[in-house]
Amino acid sequence: MIDEAGTRDTAAAMAGAARVWLDTLDPGQRETATGHAPSGDAGTDAERRRWFYTPTDHGGLSFHEQLPPQQRAAMQLLAAGLSRPAYVTLCTVMGLENVLDATEGFTALFDRTRGRDPQAYHLRIFGEPGATGTWAWRFGGHHVSVNVLVVDGAVVATTPFFLGADPATSQLLGESLLRPLGPVEDLARDLVRSLPAELRARAVLLDAAPPDLVGANRTDPAEGDNWIPLRGIWRAPFAAADRWAELVEASDAIEDRTGIAERDKPAVALSRTPAGVPASDLDAAQREQLRALLATYLRRVPDALSPITRYDDDAALDRVHLAWAGSLRPGEPHYYRLQGPRLLLEWDNTQRDANHAHSVWRDPSADFGLDVLGAHRAARHLS
Template sequence: MSKTTSPLTAATLSRRTLLAGIPAAALVLAGCSANAGTTSTTATATTGATATPSATASGAAAAGSVAALAQAFQSTLSSDQQSTLLQQYSLANAKLWSNLPQGLLSGGMGGAGGPGGGTGARIGLSLGDLDDAQLAAFDTLLAAATGSGAGEGYDEIQQHLNADDYLAANGGGSTYGRANFYVAFLGTPADTGTWELQFGGHHLAVANTYVDGTLAGATPSFRGIEPNAAFDENGRTNQPLAVKEAAFTALLAGLSADQLATAKLSDVYSDLELGPGNDWAFPATRQGVQVSTFTDAQKQLALAAIAGYVDDLADADAQAVLARYQGELDDTFIAYSGTTALTQRNDYVRIDGPSVWIEFSMQNGIVLSGNHPHSVWRDRTTDYGGTQS
């Protein structure tokens, strides 16, 4: 009898092989540290937390809902795995995301006193700890919680996992690869109460927070990728951030010379301003060119750039969030630094609205030659589902 293989198992998954005590030099050789710059921030792990298993996955959940599929995934796990997966819903646990590979975090590279002052590694189960049936159940959950469009949501994440497999096979070693991505449930997946589906690894953070069965927030949402150019891995051609990058370049290319002059930032931005560890640090004054001055065609380009991130959500959720951002579009600002091509190191673009905040920043290569992007989507009111303490 043939066995159906989940996309998550497209590459052979080894058991977790994270290395403890990685020397500091490895942060430069194998992680994505911040680069020196006028206003750079450093991407590290955030607030440390004691992972206290206290949640269950037995509450009422409508058939086919994200909560029900979370419960179905949980039911495939052993009791020990369930204890690792199910964690207390708390801001401290919700902040345990990073752009760095897990091996660098567990090796102490996100420790207090380091750049950014973050502590702690991701919690939950690694994909490398799951068998094929468990991976298939998680795959179904992930598909339901994320967007269905080509190059967005679920498809983008599959390409992202392929990228980390590519890094593992092309100089990165066991620190990289899909086996080093983690899933945790913070709180009880159910139609009542608050819980978060937390999934991430190198260059990826998914943080969907649900309150009484409704998505209350999906940020902070981190996306980065290396390699940035198209590459072949696991039987397909991949370029995970192509949709987002194309939307930003089209937006900047659609502005007039005068608008670009207004949008140009005077500082050099060598990394994200609101990356890991920089929660609710939104600037008091918005910079750049205001979208209210745009033509209708230019406004559509701005909305498309925003949709490149919002469409990572399940389709119905994405429509609701995008409608909110569209209603605030005239009060949103676009700013950039570096070149408008978004191909050179320190090229940077920002969308800053009453609610939405999106940044895209080009970084130098780490494992491979060539530049690669970091990007983050935040929301001034719904980061961490609105939980601030």
């Protein structure tokens, strides 16, 4: 159960950090760094509801546009809104931009002067941080998207929450490996491999894996949705036509490598009725492994904000379904999702020879706090 007092304490800490950051900005920076207060109106709230996980403009003030003390204040806000493990993972993901740049021979540009850039992360505050009214913050860049909504001094939404890693696995000194999202992958694979043959056949939707998250970066995932090609997950086409053509070519190549025929796409499409195997069919050890897997997503926020204790209830856990697509062998392309009431978790590791991972935690009924905002707006209107 969500700790209401804890959500208020966390909201107060975030509001304080947000105000400190805003107070460091000059008028020009502040104009870029702020947006319309969250509302139930789709028009005025449209920008807040946009999110990305590609190296595009995520909207807001980038670290390039901030002085070091301002960057530190921005990171303080992140630290206030994330669990310590999630904060460390996020910082590692940002740092991987330098590793990825080397992997690609320091050539990627996209629509800027450096394509793989640990400074190309953006923070935006929507509304006025405080104990009353609505305000929100969004932090994003390549493989990071954090979205938080506060209403009347309480945190009411922390999704979508995206973390990726490219490379997903890197060599370190001492014959060790850096795998920022390793358990997010391994726990799921081990769980599916532990299933008896009949259950495994139900869990594995397709022998090939979709090339990306099936829900993609949609504001409101819906019945029948499927992945969006890479070229569709950018804020806008590039001004330089030749660079945009390169991205389109890369996007098409990723599609071709899936080996998924058009007739097979419905097998992995989103559905209101969860696909795969329900936790009610798992044995005791498998259920505990599922709880551990859920924690790799739901403990990305401080304990007071996390819904993880919901799944201490066996009846709630029973309604979570596990579905898989692709190979069950490590190092080969694969995808999975966990779905249940107020829950949609997706993972894929398919691109760059299965060394490029994506993971997202979503609450389809309440992403961006749209359920709360609608009720809040109605109450204010009636008053």
